[in-house]
């Protein structure tokens with residue numbers, strides 16, 4: 001039986017009067033790729049961001065329900081502790097204006113790692129895991145902003161992996177990239193899923209079908225369907241899912 005990484009129970013999210021997520025209950029499998037899809041404004045990013053409490057700073061935001069990470073309640077956990085276990089990569093690559101090495105070692109240093117040899121090892125491991133090492137190993141001191149967009153995004157993945165999280169949240173990680181850079185990230189996601197749980201929001205349904213083990217389909221804040229990708233694509237249970245798959249919604 002597959003392990004559960006996130007157990008989500010009756011999660012409701014509000015922005016002021018706006019009810020953005022409605023009674024979401026589900027279990028997300030560990031070390032699998034789960035793709036979150038659905039039409040614009042259906043709550044995909046809200047769902048993803050709630051998993052590592054990125055919405056906490058929005059004044060109108062509130063939630064009810066429970067999200068347990070490996071059995072521990074996250075909605076009351078210290079967000080720094082939570083984010084060490086649940087890393088996130090955003091749509092637009094956002095490296096710090098610092099060297100490649102400083103980007104990767106930022107998180108470990110925040111968490112108290114000082115030993116230079118250890119930081120070197122972390123840099124190499126993280127960049128290798130993000131399939132970037134061979135391209136940058138001779139220029140680790142170079143400013144990260146000089147890298148290409150695709151390389152910057154893989155650096156952001158390396159930065160997220162540097163603290164050895166359990167989960168990687170990816171919010172449309174390839175939508176700002178060209179097809180070749182996109183292909184590299186998709187291959188990387190497949191490799192990383194052997195060690196990490198990956199939850200990815202994507203507008204690109206073909207991408208979701210290529211890379212995911214599980215598909216979550218949201219519609220106006222409701223989790224309409226959540227199942228193995230193969231099951232949903234061959235035999236969806238809800239007519240709204242089949243309509244979406246047939247491209248009726250944007």
Ligand SMILES: Nc1ncnc2c1ncn2[C@@H]1O[C@H](COP(=O)(O)OP(=O)(O)OP(=O)(O)O)[C@@H](O)[C@H]1O
Nearest residue numbers: 015018020039040041042043044045046047058060
């Ligand atoms: N900070 C906010 N304040 C108020 N309402 C918000 C806020 N963020 C999102 N919403 C609303 O919550 C709903 C869900 O938004 P969310 O961004 O999660 O959807 P999405 O499925 O990720 O959309 P998209 O595919 O367009 O990125 C939308 O109606 C949106 O307008």
